[in-house]
Amino acid sequence: MSLDEFALIERIARRTRARADIVLGIGDDAALLQPAPGQQLAVTADTLNAGVHFPAESAPADIGWKALAANLSDLAAMGAVPAWCTLSLSLPHAEGDWLDAFADGLFALADASGIAVVGGDTTRGPLSISITAIGQVPAAQALRRDGARVGDDIWVSGHPGEAAGALRLWQQGRLDVRGVVADAAHERLRQRLQRPMPRVSLGLALRTCAHAAADVSDGLLADLGHIASRSGVAAVLQADAVPLSAALRTALGDAAALDCALRGGDDYELCFTAAPERRQAVQALAADLALPLARIGVIAEGRGVHCEGDAGAGRSGYRHFAE
Amino acid sequence: MSLDEFALIERIARRTRARADIVLGIGDDAALLQPAPGQQLAVTADTLNAGVHFPAESAPADIGWKALAANLSDLAAMGAVPAWCTLSLSLPHAEGDWLDAFADGLFALADASGIAVVGGDTTRGPLSISITAIGQVPAAQALRRDGARVGDDIWVSGHPGEAAGALRLWQQGRLDVRGVVADAAHERLRQRLQRPMPRVSLGLALRTCAHAAADVSDGLLADLGHIASRSGVAAVLQADAVPLSAALRTALGDAAALDCALRGGDDYELCFTAAPERRQAVQALAADLALPLARIGVIAEGRGVHCEGDAGAGRSGYRHFAE
Numbered sequence: 001m002s003l004d005e006f007a008l009i010e011r012i013a014r015r016t017r018a019r020a021d022i023v024l025g026i027g028d029d030a031a032l033l034q035p036a037p038g039q040q041l042a043v044t045a046d047t048l049n050a051g052v053h054f055p056a057e058s059a060p061a062d063i064g065w066k067a068l069a070a071n072l073s074d075l076a077a078m079g080a081v082p083a084w085c086t087l088s089l090s091l092p093h094a095e096g097d098w099l100d101a102f103a104d105g106l107f108a109l110a111d112a113s114g115i116a117v118v119g120g121d122t123t124r125g126p127l128s129i130s131i132t133a134i135g136q137v138p139a140a141q142a143l144r145r146d147g148a149r150v151g152d153d154i155w156v157s158g159h160p161g162e163a164a165g166a167l168r169l170w171q172q173g174r175l176d177v178r179g180v181v182a183d184a185a186h187e188r189l190r191q192r193l194q195r196p197m198p199r200v201s202l203g204l205a206l207r208t209c210a211h212a213a214a215d216v217s218d219g220l221l222a223d224l225g226h227i228a229s230r231s232g233v234a235a236v237l238q239a240d241a242v243p244l245s246a247a248l249r250t251a252l253g254d255a256a257a258l259d260c261a262l263r264g265g266d267d268y269e270l271c272f273t274a275a276p277e278r279r280q281a282v283q284a285l286a287a288d289l290a291l292p293l294a295r296i297g298v299i300a301e302g303r304g305v306h307c308e309g310d311a312g313a314g315r316s317g318y319r320h321f322a323e
Numbered sequence: 324m325s326l327d328e329f330a331l332i333e334r335i336a337r338r339t340r341a342r343a344d345i346v347l348g349i350g351d352d353a354a355l356l357q358p359a360p361g362q363q364l365a366v367t368a369d370t371l372n373a374g375v376h377f378p379a380e381s382a383p384a385d386i387g388w389k390a391l392a393a394n395l396s397d398l399a400a401m402g403a404v405p406a407w408c409t410l411s412l413s414l415p416h417a418e419g420d421w422l423d424a425f426a427d428g429l430f431a432l433a434d435a436s437g438i439a440v441v442g443g444d445t446t447r448g449p450l451s452i453s454i455t456a457i458g459q460v461p462a463a464q465a466l467r468r469d470g471a472r473v474g475d476d477i478w479v480s481g482h483p484g485e486a487a488g489a490l491r492l493w494q495q496g497r498l499d500v501r502g503v504v505a506d507a508a509h510e511r512l513r514q515r516l517q518r519p520m521p522r523v524s525l526g527l528a529l530r531t532c533a534h535a536a537a538d539v540s541d542g543l544l545a546d547l548g549h550i551a552s553r554s555g556v557a558a559v560l561q562a563d564a565v566p567l568s569a570a571l572r573t574a575l576g577d578a579a580a581l582d583c584a585l586r587g588g589d590d591y592e593l594c595f596t597a598a599p600e601r602r603q604a605v606q607a608l609a610a611d612l613a614l615p616l617a618r619i620g621v622i623a624e625g626r627g628v629h630c631e632g633d634a635g636a637g638r639s640g641y642r643h644f645a646e
Contacts, residue, residue, distance in 0.1 A: 029400035030367035044353035045409035049448035077352035086368035088453040125372035132455035
């Protein structure tokens with residue numbers, strides 16, 4: 001079933017949740033929103049292109065989920081509560097079934113995180129999804145990349161490298177990313193690539209606990225490098241402290257698993273620094289959220305990221321335009 | 324010169340203006356913004372794809388200008404003051420010269436309108452520009468599409484149809500859209516297509532004067548149809564009152580000029596309704612802004628758009644996915 005632009009927008013508009021702070025939603029020249037008093041806005045934009053940011057054969061529901069997840073992860077890394085987003089969708093064909101499946105994935109995550117789609121457009125073109133997400137955070141409470149202090153512990157959530165591991169398996173022809181696979185370890189990795197879970201609750205809890213945070217979208221070394229350079233400090237990482245999942249090690253072997261964890265993108269975990277006095281509080285948080293939080297290094301005087309025990313040293317994180 | 328993603332972002336970041344309400348700009352996971360007390364946010368998103376929304380051979384500066392203009396026009400139609408935007412740019416190649424020229428056009432308009440780029444990303448892919456723009460408008464003062472009242476006059480700014488006229492000339496091989504052309508009338512039309520001027524000042528002035536407004540991006544009949552349907556009224560347009568520029572009539576003849584004005588997209592003029600008691604105020608505004616404002620019809624009871632004196636009746640506005 002082929003739809004025109006207005007029918008496509010209508011199909012998205014009727015799926016989105018209501019929020020009391022939406023004065024006027026989709027259907028006018030712009031949405032009107034009422035920000036809460038005392039809050040700052042956290043604003044982020046991410047684009048996912050077919051064949052660049054996800055395998056072109058990915059299920060549309062997975063594409064919808066992941067496009068929003070990438071943005072929510074940025075809000076999580078700021079300690080912001082997701083509020084509203086715009087969705088710009090370029091589609092080669094105006095296919096109702098495809099759009100419904102895409103919306104299934106997108107709104108599954110949107111509804112779980114409380115964010116509403118308040119605008120956007122659909123255009124004809126190669127498949128591309130641009131989302132701008134807006135969150136709210138009380139003034140002066142946002143997590144930033146530039147707050148790391150010498151002596152801080154470095155922490156990471158979850159098991160970095162699993163998404164990159166799934167991508168490698170797919171590139172090797174060993175993983176079908178279009179849907180559920182039988183092998184439990186491979187399915188776990190596929191889920192991490194296709195349905196990453198942004199760490200919104202963790203970000204909110206870290207407001208009172210962490211000095212600096214970033215999400216791990218470019219790779220742990222690269223994103224830790226952003227924290228180090230913005231904070232004017234060095235990050236010293238212990239490679240053997242980076243938590244590698246059994247699924248990743250089994251699938252790729254220890255050396256490749258570590259390489260994925262350090263240099264792979266798309267993890268959407270949070271990397272953060274906190275004072276050593278906060279270790280118990282961070283560990284309590286891990287228990288509360290049922291989310292592993294691993295202490296993987298320390299912040300020191302100096303510059304750059306130093307990774308002790310990393311055989312692949314010298315290579316950096318994933319860059320789209322790098323040669 | 325080929326650049327990686329971070330260098331591209333840096334190249335954009337150093338061009339944008341400062342604003343006191345930007346707590347944290349480009350360089351973290353998200354920007355942090357401080358909205359002004361008592362204001363609502365107007366949020367809009369528009370994507371422009373090469374070959375769909377602009378001729379692929381357009382000058383990069385024109386592409387940058389137009390991508391922002393489409394969004395500012397939406398803010399203008401809400402009566403909002405432009406504040407911040409995100410820019411998602413998909414580029415087939417990471418070309419520094421191209422990006423600098425694109426930024427020349429984008430920031431010429433951004434700086435003139437006071438809007439700052441606070442985030443975004445660059446990805447590899449077919450040329451596509453997605454901008455989400457955020458403006459501010461005092462609570463309850465926004466212009467909306469749903470406020471038209473029976474008896475209102477219908478007004479339009481400028482000379483609609485000129486952008487569509489330029490597109491037709493280009494499609495007929497009669498206009499080179501890559502740069503300045505010698506023929507003054509053709510150059511005027513080319514400017515309207517490639518460098519449309521969003522009517523931000525008009526939108527602000529109309530807050531106290533108009534009942535409803537929309538920007539003319541889909542075509543005058545289509546956008547007036549949005550006002551009529553959202554307001555639950557009919558719009559009766561006098562075709563012979565629609566102001567056709569001499570440049571457009573000379574280039575295309577009277578019949579095609581009217582067709583462009585009624586059904587062409589990309590005008591980025593404002594169409595609005597106001598009580599007849601406001602005629603003098605609207606005319607004074609036209610003089611203040613040095614912008615023609617023409618009274619082209621009335622709002623009546625009923626439904627739909629009725630165009631008196633339109634030989635091409637039955638065809639509607641431009642739709643990207645329409646057959």
